[in-house]
Amino acid sequence: MLHDNYGINEKGHLTVCGADTVELSEKYGTPLYILDEDCVRAKCREYKKAFEKHFPSGSLPFFASKALSYVGIYRIIADEGLGTDIVSPGELYTAQKANFPINNTCFHGNNKTDDDIEYGIKAGVGYFVVDSMEELNALNETAKRLGKVQKILLRLTPGIDPHTFAAVNTGRIDSKFGSSIDTGAAEEITKAALLLDGVKLCGYHCHIGSQIFESEPFCRAAKIMTEFSAKIKQKYGYEAEVINLGGGFGVRYYEGQDEPDTDAFISEIADVIKGVCDKNGMKFPVIFMEPGRSIVGAAGVTVYTVGSVKTIPGFRTYVSVDGGMPDNPRYALYSSRYTALIANKADEPCVDEYTIGGRCCESGDMIGEGMLLQKAERGDKLAVLVTGAYNYSMASHYNRIPKAPIVTVSNGSDTLAVKRETYEDLTKNEL
Ligand code: LLP
Numbered sequence: 067m068l069h070d071n072y073g074i075n076e077k078g079h080l081t082v083c084g085a086d087t088v089e090l091s092e093k094y095g096t097p098l099y100i101l102d103e104d105c106v107r108a109k110c111r112e113y114k115k116a117f118e119k120h121f122p123s124g125s126l127p128f129f130a131s132k133a134l135s136y137v138g139i140y141r142i143i144a145d146e147g148l149g150t151d152i153v154s155p156g157e158l159y160t161a162q163k164a165n166f167p168i169n170n171t172c173f174h175g176n177n178k179t180d181d182d183i184e185y186g187i188k189a190g191v192g193y194f195v196v197d198s199m200e201e202l203n204a205l206n207e208t209a210k211r212l213g214k215v216q217k218i219l220l221r222l223t224p225g226i227d228p229h230t231f232a233a234v235n236t237g238r239i240d241s242k243f244g245s246s247i248d249t250g251a252a253e254e255i256t257k258a259a260l261l262l263d264g265v266k267l268c269g270y271h272c273h274i275g276s277q278i279f280e281s282e283p284f285c286r287a288a289k290i291m292t293e294f295s296a297k298i299k300q301k302y303g304y305e306a307e308v309i310n311l312g313g314g315f316g317v318r319y320y321e322g323q324d325e326p327d328t329d330a331f332i333s334e335i336a337d338v339i340k341g342v343c344d345k346n347g348m349k350f351p352v353i354f355m356e357p358g359r360s361i362v363g364a365a366g367v368t369v370y371t372v373g374s375v376k377t378i379p380g381f382r383t384y385v386s387v388d389g390g391m392p393d394n395p396r397y398a399l400y401s402s403r404y405t406a407l408i409a410n411k412a413d414e415p416c417v418d419e420y421t422i423g424g425r426c427c428e429s430g431d432m433i434g435e436g437m438l439l440q441k442a443e444r445g446d447k448l449a450v451l452v453t454g455a456y457n458y459s460m461a462s463h464y465n466r467i468p469k470a471p472i473v474t475v476s477n478g479s480d481t482l483a484v485k486r487e488t489y490e491d492l493t494k495n496e497l
Pocket residue numbers: 130132133151174234236273275276277312313314315356357358359360396455456
């Protein structure tokens with residue numbers, strides 16, 4: 067079943083990490099996010115192991131917490147010994163609440179405010195990933211005022227188009243992120259950073275995009291980044307200690323998608339970097355990467371309750387569920403395709419193609435179209451698979467719908483990790 071943490075039990079119910087999703091939805095209500103903690107931990111270990119095998123000591127995977135941010139996830143990530151990528155003071159605050167070792171964070175974002183910068187430095191962020199000349203100067207000034215020297219990486223755009231969808235494609239020259247290698251902006255910001263004493267330049271960062279299934283774009287990015295480092299060394303005598311290659315490893319959302327083999331991809335990337343380093347007389351730098359989706363994606367399943375089932379002859383059948391774009395805006399935003407099933411009839415054959423509609427007052431509020439499902443009836447539990455990444459973290463209150471809770475499952479037993487919001491929560495800041 068799509069990923070090996072999903073199964074069907076003797077009642078014919080969908081299971082995640084051995085837990086019955088129908089029983090969980092009865093216990094906690096719907097919509098419900100279920101997160102398989104064992105699967106998250108296994109993914110963390112897979113990355114760590116590959117890093118230890120192929121990259122020099124000190125290299126580390128950083129979980130990109132924009133994929134899933136709540137206090138408990140930072141505890142799991144800390145426990146597994148990964149770093150974390152944060153992109154806002156809100157994510158930083160959440161990590162602090164979990165006692166995450168903040169020196170193991172990379173602070174991203176193309177527009178950090180002065181307040182964000184000060185907060186990050188005071189919190190002890192490991193590396194600021196500096197996006198622009200303005201940020202570099204502001205960071206330098208603030209660090210000096212606070213009597214600190216802040217470690218930084220420079221976000222560069224290596225000019226790569228990994229053929230993923232435009233909204234998540236970030237490594238091209240035409241991007242709001244970073245400084246372009248091709249235009250010379252990357253060299254300029256490197257030169258500038260080397261002259262400042264409130265910051266310590268440790269190396270470079272790039273992130274070429276998300277949901278990438280081939281190793282080739284990663285290898286190309288690794289080559290361009292290491293060659294850039296070699297050129298800077300040759301011209302200015304500065305050799306980067308760290309290269310951070312960002313995230314982007316693809317996840318299987320439906321049958322037919324071939325997931326990256328983590329070890330094989332990391333090994334290929336390592337070979338490319340080593341080749342460029344050997345050729346240029348450089349030390350193999352410490353490598354960071356920032357997988358987000360591939361760590362939590364398959365671990366998540368969302369369960370809804372089916373309300374109406376409406377057939378429009380000659381057109382289609384709509385199945386409406388008690389959630390939708392507020393808990394998963396990805397179909398509305400990117401037409402992202404998912405796999406769904408009727409969790410309480412998981413062992414029955416699929417009978418029809420359905421359009422799964424959400425409960426919002428908006429036609430575009432859908433979870434998917436043309437989805438092959440078991441016969442759907444009011445009261446059924448509908449499960450959408452692979453919702454661990456960019457669902458809870460992108461959830462909204464549209465139509466004043468309280469956010470759904472997260473239940474984690476480990477070794478077959480469940481724990482409430484995030485409570486369901488109440489109506490009172492919705493108005494608590496309103497005067
Ligand atoms: N590092 C940086 C600097 C990033 O910008 C991102 C994702 C990642 C790492 C993690 O990439 P991943 O391994 O998760 O592919 N909301 C979109 C995804 C946006 C990704 C933005 N950056 C979606 O729902 O598909």
